[in-house]
Amino acid sequence: MGIGTVEDVETRELRYFVAVAEELHFGRAAQRLGMAQPPLSRAIAQLERRLGGALLERTSRVVALTPAGAVLLREGRAALAAVEAAERRTRRAAPGRAEVVLAVKAGASAELLAELLDAHAAEPDAVPVEVLLVGVGEQGAVLRDGRADVALLHRPYDDLTGLDVEELGTEGQVAVLPAGHALAGRTDVVLADLADLPGLPAPRWSGPAGRPDGSGPEVRDHAQLLQLVALGRTFAVFPESVRSQLGEGLTTVPVLDAEPVTTVVAWPPHSRSLAVAGLVRTALRL
Amino acid sequence: MGIGTVEDVETRELRYFVAVAEELHFGRAAQRLGMAQPPLSRAIAQLERRLGGALLERTSRVVALTPAGAVLLREGRAALAAVEAAERRTRRAAPGRAEVVLAVKAGASAELLAELLDAHAAEPDAVPVEVLLVGVGEQGAVLRDGRADVALLHRPYDDLTGLDVEELGTEGQVAVLPAGHALAGRTDVVLADLADLPGLPAPRWSGPAGRPDGSGPEVRDHAQLLQLVALGRTFAVFPESVRSQLGEGLTTVPVLDAEPVTTVVAWPPHSRSLAVAGLVRTALRL
DNA sequence: CGGTACCGATACCCACAGGGCATCGGTGGG
DNA sequence: CCCACCGATGCCCTGTGGGTATCGGTACCG
Known part of the structure; x- marks a missing residue:
């Protein structure tokens, strides 16, 4: 708006900065970006001038983020994600594709x-x-x-x-167990009953962390996990509604102290x- | 990632597109952007090629958004906002400024x-x-x-x-009235009592809309509104806690049917x- | 029905920003 | 003390983003 709008930050500059901030090494960052190191150094310097402050602390031995740099790393990643999301959604809006x-x-x-x-x-x-x-x-x-x-x-x-977000509904959780298992006959269990079951280790979720990890087989999704339970290799704690999709050989037991989902x-x-x-x-x- | 990553969308292109999509007129958009029309036309054409589909429907008389264009307008605005937010927050992270x-x-x-x-x-x-x-x-x-x-x-x-978001607390609402007002002596009121009070019109909020608008004086914030109530020009419905900051000449009456805040x-x-x-x-x- | 005003696209040209290569200068390790 | 490493600097070049002039199509008006 008006004269003197110094010039805006381009996504290319953000990508450059994020690469350097992640590598903390201009050479490697340049390599990752498919370019030579000198233009990268200059681009970062220009970005620092434009934003009016140092983003990186360079001693010729080590590169570190300044506080402002740490902020730009966080915010820049989010901004880049937003730009890429815009691009993807627009591409998806092409006629003939699902809306x-x-x-x-x-x-x-x-x-x-x-x-x-x-x-x-x-x-x-x-x-x-x-x-x-x-x-x-x-x-x-x-x-x-x-x-x-x-x-x-x-x-x-x-x-x-x-x-x-809008809520759709809440339900309790049940343990999914092989039909023949010792606990399968119980009317209910608590989480402690399930910890360290002999021969039935808890599953481990692959991908981004977040939930408690067991020591058993690694699974990516619920379908895989149910399959492994059917094979007797692990157990699962799922919302009650899982019952409708269980085949033969699997039973469920309510888990009294599991958080409702x-x-x-x-x-x-x-x-x-x-x-x-x-x-x-x-x-x-x- | 890897070779053949066609080339990414730059914020400049997004700004160009948003300008055209808002004006629906290449000439005016170019003027707004401080540039000539031809390079703007080319930039949009290039963006369309890159995203693999038309964003604008041009008959030489009228410019309209395609579905993909509408998506990019929405998403592009959000992306630009994210970039600008990143820039502002980084600038604010300069040493010596409040964190x-x-x-x-x-x-x-x-x-x-x-x-x-x-x-x-x-x-x-x-x-x-x-x-x-x-x-x-x-x-x-x-x-x-x-x-x-x-x-x-x-x-x-x-x-x-x-x-x-995290919730801090919920409270009921009270009407804030000049001390001498007819309703000021009541133990409680309902919203209907406040509608169309003779000589005491409801305030009108300036800025982005959202809440019910009255016909009375326009106010920007709560401080202004309280001042106008003290002058006897309007009334207000506020959370109970407003009581602690009222001076002489103002009374509060609980509003029974106002949504809790x-x-x-x-x-x-x-x-x-x-x-x-x-x-x-x-x-x-x- | 022809003229004209309007608007986006095209053609052509220029300037400079962004990128590459070679090299410098400072620093820490052997 | 020398060397290896790494970011900054100097220099050159190319591609692209931007400007001016003009085209081509359309709707409106006399």
């Missing part, structure tokens, strides 16, 4: 998901919905980086920061498109 | 604010906090564009989309700096 991508943890909320898709398809203004199955913990990422528009996720397990529908704060709003409204009516 | 800026509606939550600042100053790791007084409805904007790091705001009045502390989702976290923690202990 809405719904991200769901593979193997979770199967019943709810089916209901939701049916209800949505029955709507008069129904737009095609693409379902994207992701691993546990990737939900937020996929939503934030523009690969999906809406997601079903679960409190308190999934990270909801920066997302807009709330299923929520979430979307990135700007993506208030009509299509997303419609899907959310449908979900809330279930 | 945390707390945005508060002028005239609101005075007591809570004082308590919070006192409590925070008493902390061992206390960093200087700058208080930014803003008009009603500007809270979110100020947080999102990087001028502030934390804000006190009020549900359900303020828009919390895209912000991370929840005061929350909010911050942008990435700005998880230690300083912000500390302030939030202090607020939660009050």
Whole structure:
């Protein structure tokens, strides 16, 4: 607005800075960026002039972030993510592609998901919905980086920061066990009963951390986990609704002291498109 | 990642596109951007090639957004805001400047604010906090564009989309009236009593809309509004805690059917700096 | 129905910003 | 003390972003 708007920060400069700030080494950063080191040094220097302060402390032996640099690393990453999300969402808006991508943890909320898709398809203004199955913990990422528009996720397990959310329902949790297991006959258990079961180690979630990790086999999503339970290699603690999708050979036992799980529908704060709003409204009516 | 990463979108291109999409006119957009029309046309064409689809429908008489263009307008604005926020926050991180800026509606939550600042100053790791007084409805904007790091705001009045939030407390609302007013002696009132009071029109909030607008004098913030009430020009409906900051000549009467107001502390989702976290923690202990 | 005013696209040209290569200067380790 | 490492500097070049002139299509008006 007006004369003298010094000149704005370009995403290229942000990418350069983030690379250097992550590597803390101009040479390696330049290599990662596919360019030579001198222009990178100059670009950073120019960015520092433009922002009116040092971002990096260089002794010719070591590179470190200044406080301002630490701020720009955090904020710059977020800004770059926003730009990339904009790009992806625009690409996805090409004619002929599904208007809405719904991200769901593979193997979770199967019943709810089916209901939701049916209800949505029955709507008069129904737009095609693409379902994207992701691993546990990737939900937020996929939503934030523009690969999906809406997601079903679960409190308190999934990270909801920066997302807009509506609650769909809360349920208790049950242990999923091989039918023949010693605990399978119990009317209920507590978490302590499940810790260190002989021959039945807790599963370990791959991908971004966040939930308590066991020592057993590594799994990416609920579908994999259920399969491993059926094979007698581990157990699982899932929301009650998992019962509807269990085959032969698996039993469930209520876990009295497990936190209740709330299923929520979430979307990135700007993506208030009509299509997303419609899907959310449908979900809330279930 | 790897070879063939076609080339990324620059913020300059986003600014160009947003200008054209808002003006729906290449000439005016170019003028607004301080450049000539031809390079602008080319830049948009290049952006369309890069994103693999038309963003604008041009007949030589009228320019309109395609669906993809509408998406990019929404998402691009958000991305640009993120970049500008990154820039502002980095500038603010220069040594010697306050580490945390707390945005508060002028005239609101005075007591809570004082308590919070006192409590925070008493902390061992206390960093200087700058208080930014803003008009009603500007809270979110100020947080999102990087001028502030934390804000006190009020549900359900303020828009919390895209912000991370912790609740601080809920209170009922009272009507603030000139002491001599007819209703001032009542033990309680309902909202209907306040509608269309002879000679006492409801105030009108300037700035971004959102709350019910009256026909009376226009005000920017709570402080202005209280002043006008004292002058007998309007009335106000405020959270109970306003009582502590009323001078002579003003009375309060509980409003039975007014929605309770929840005061929350909010911050942008990435700005998880230690300083912000500390302030939030202090607020939660009050 | 022809003229004209308007608007985005095209053609052409220039300047400079961004990138490469060679080298310097400071610093810590052997 | 020398060498290896690393970021900064100097210098050159190319690509692209921007400017001016003009085209081509369309709607409006006399």
